[in-house]
Amino acid sequence: MKIAFSPPYINDNVKEEVLSSLDSGWITTGPKVKLLEEQIAEFTDTPNVLCVNSWTSGAILMLKWLGVQPNDEVIIPAYTYSATALAVMHAGATPVIVDVSKDFNISVNAIEKAITKNTKAIMPVDIAGWPCDYDEINRLVADKKHLYSADTDVQKALGRILVISDAAHSLGATYKGKQTGTLTDVTIFSLHAVKNVTTAEGGAICLNLPHPFNNADLYNMLRCYSLNGQTKDAFSKNKPGAWRYDIVYPGLKINMPDVLAAIGVGQMEVYASKVLPKRVSIFETYHKFFSNYEWALMPSYKSGETASSCHLYPLRIKGATEAQRDRIIELISEEEVAVNVHFQPLPLLSLFKGMGYKISDYPMAYDQYKNEISLPIYPQLGTDEINFITATVAKSVEKVIS
Numbered sequence: 065m066k067i068a069f070s071p072p073y074i075n076d077n078v079k080e081e082v083l084s085s086l087d088s089g090w091i092t093t094g095p096k097v098k099l100l101e102e103q104i105a106e107f108t109d110t111p112n113v114l115c116v117n118s119w120t121s122g123a124i125l126m127l128k129w130l131g132v133q134p135n136d137e138v139i140i141p142a143y144t145y146s147a148t149a150l151a152v153m154h155a156g157a158t159p160v161i162v163d164v165s166k167d168f169n170i171s172v173n174a175i176e177k178a179i180t181k182n183t184k185a186i187m188p189v190d191i192a193g194w195p196c197d198y199d200e201i202n203r204l205v206a207d208k209k210h211l212y213s214a215d216t217d218v219q220k221a222l223g224r225i226l227v228i229s230d231a232a233h234s235l236g237a238t239y240k241g242k243q244t245g246t247l248t249d250v251t252i253f254s255l256h257a258v259k260n261v262t263t264a265e266g267g268a269i270c271l272n273l274p275h276p277f278n279n280a281d282l283y284n285m286l287r288c289y290s291l292n293g294q295t296k297d298a299f300s301k302n303k304p305g306a307w308r309y310d311i312v313y314p315g316l317k318i319n320m321p322d323v324l325a326a327i328g329v330g331q332m333e334v335y336a337s338k339v340l341p342k343r344v345s346i347f348e349t350y351h352k353f354f355s356n357y358e359w360a361l362m363p364s365y366k367s368g369e370t371a372s373s374c375h376l377y378p379l380r381i382k383g384a385t386e387a388q389r390d391r392i393i394e395l396i397s398e399e400e401v402a403v404n405v406h407f408q409p410l411p412l413l414s415l416f417k418g419m420g421y422k423i424s425d426y427p428m429a430y431d432q433y434k435n436e437i438s439l440p441i442y443p444q445l446g447t448d449e450i451n452f453i454t455a456t457v458a459k460s461v462e463k464v465i466s
């Protein structure tokens with residue numbers, strides 16, 4: 065049975081929304097983007113949401129807004145996709161990579177040890193959709209205020225380290241009863257093709273800055289910044305007589321087109337009611353199945369009022385070496401089931417090795433990675449397919465580790 069890893073969920077709502085954008089005579093940033101921003105704002109309980117063309121460009125935008133400089137440090141986990149680090153580098157700051165905890169997420173202890181007077185931001189990552197311990201992280205940045213040195217007006221107004229959550233995986237997750245989006249100063253979702261909600265490529269920035277910031281004003285400023293720093297977007301400029309504009313910031317060109325936002329609008333219409341519950345139910349089926357096996361280390365997904373968005377099912381095989389894990393993946397692939405590994409810790413990749421990072425300094429990240437296999441999890445999977453996946457995984461693991 066051939067099973068894809070993560071095909072996009074394209075239902076009739078999506079097709080209708082895309083056609084309506086195409087038929088409207090307006091395909092770049094305009095009413096569909098606005099609508100998608102409103103849907104995400106409502107769903108996450110964050111009034112100010114800005115859509116851009118990727119998570120990566122959204123993170124670069126927010127770090128540029130913060131005004132980071134080459135000596136400034138941004139703390140990120142070793143266990144993440146490379147974009148988390150690259151965004152910091154493209155914004156002109158220095159990534160400081162720290163180790164993680166047993167649940168794949170950044171270690172609060174490791175953050176505490178890494179904070180210096182140059183730390184300007186922390187970017188925790190909600191791996192697989194499981195939220196980081198934000199109460200602890202927010203408490204830590206408050207406790208470290210005395211170390212903070214502000215260089216820009218934004219930094220002076222904030223007076224402490226900025227927390228930007230890399231919520232690429234966690235749209236729909238909750239932490240102590242609150243939606244991701246509301247948990248930190250800034251939350252950025254990815255709407256890339258493999259994520260829980262997609263626009264093919266895209267990102268959504270939730271703004272939650274404390275007093276004295278005005279998040280509605282900030283939204284307007286960032287929207288302008290994301291469109292070359294131009295005071296009028298193409299949609300308003302297109303109206304008769306409205307031709308004059310000004311350029312007020314050295315902006316980026318990272319706006320989201322309407323025709324792509326339309327895909328997201330169609331998906332958001334069914335995300336809370338259908339897609340997210342289906343992901344949770346597949347996750348629970350896996351959980352129940354693998355709890356019968358002594359070798360299975362199952363991922364966290366629920367604890368009190370904290371719940372995962374079930375973006376990935378990162379199964380770990382107790383005691384397996386990296387080579388055994390790779391062999392298990394070969395056997396699973398022979399049955400035409402596509403699985404993956406999330407993630408190769410950054411210090412294993414050439415770029416970061418070249419910057420002097422060594423995997424031996426990240427024992428927890430390596431331990432999580434070496435025996436991890438991500439299983440397919442998406443709403444199109446039926447019962448037969450899920451049964452085939454679980455049986456294939458169990459058979460392959462037992463062949464290798466017994």
Ligand SMILES: *Cc1c(COP(=O)(O)O)cnc(C)c1O
Nearest residue numbers: 118119120145147232254255256
């Ligand atoms: C997908 C992903 C990103 C990058 O998202 P883009 O929208 O492709 O820029 C960043 N961080 C993590 C953890 C991701 O999985």
